[in-house]
Amino acid sequence: MAVTVEEVMTWQVISVREDTCFKEVAAKLFEHGVTTVPVLDAGGGVAGVVSEADLLRTEEFRGGLAPTDSHVTWRAAGTSAGDLMSAPAITVTPETSVTVAARVMNACGIKSLPVVTADGRLLGIVSRHDVLKVFVRSDEDLERQIRVEVLNRALWMDTTRVHVAVVDGVVTLSGRMCLRRDAVIAVWMTRQVNGVVDVIDEIDCDRDPD
Known part of the structure; x- marks a missing residue:
């Protein structure tokens, strides 16, 4: 019932290799209007990611504003994607729910996540923008899913x-059910549908449990 990453992710991904130079990475970010690119190792797996912030940090270092942290200094001094990338990459699989993906991005303070297969190969990328798609679903689409997948x-x-x-x-459930506990379950399951903002319970019950 939950919307998965596979349903909203971008399949055509701009990526670079570990030996891609700084200028080429910057050019890809600018040309394609993205803020992050996955970095692939020799086997095609996702080794890490390079973001605009990583490139800007490098320029600060070159301008004489050296970071005090030794690890950051080492990364900032690099000239290739492999030197600059954040690793290991934080990734999700196609089966991950968009709710989990959103929580990961929020917890880690990142704007996108590479989507990988079980063996780590890059399939696509999911961004905050992609995740927001589930909240702009039409009311008709939500009503249809609740009727078919929850109630039926x-x-x-x-x-x-x-x-x-x-x-x-905002979903309003009304009418009648046999037991209050059944109505509670119906309301709870409706809340789990991606895109539902809130649920108003107006269900009357024939009887309450003893």
């Missing part, structure tokens, strides 16, 4: 009397 398929209970209305991502 996922819940082992009678939901024929439940009505769904969605306005600006």
Whole structure:
């Protein structure tokens, strides 16, 4: 039911190799309007990533503003992607939910994540912009998913009397169900649908458990 990275990621990825020089990395970032590029090793695996910040740090170092941290100094003094990259790369798989991807980007303070296969090969890249796609889904699309995947398929209970209305991502569930606990489950599962902003519970119940 949750939207996965595979559904929103960018498949055509701009990447560089570890021996790609500073100027070529900068040119790719500028030409393609991206802020980060994955760095591939000789076997095609993702060895790390180079960002605009990494390149700017290098220019600061060359201008005489040497960083005090020795590790940062070593990276800033580099001339190739392999020297400049942040490693190991923080990655996700196609099956990762966009919610998890968003949490990883937020926790790590990064704007995008390489998407890799089980053996580490680059498949694509997912950005904050891609993740936001799930929150701009139409109300009609959300209503359809809730009816089909939550009420009709996922819940082992009678939901024929439940009505769904969605306005600006806010879902209102109304109608009747047999038990209050069933209504609670329906509301909880609806909240898990990517793109749902909030759920208003207006379900009446025939009886409450003893």
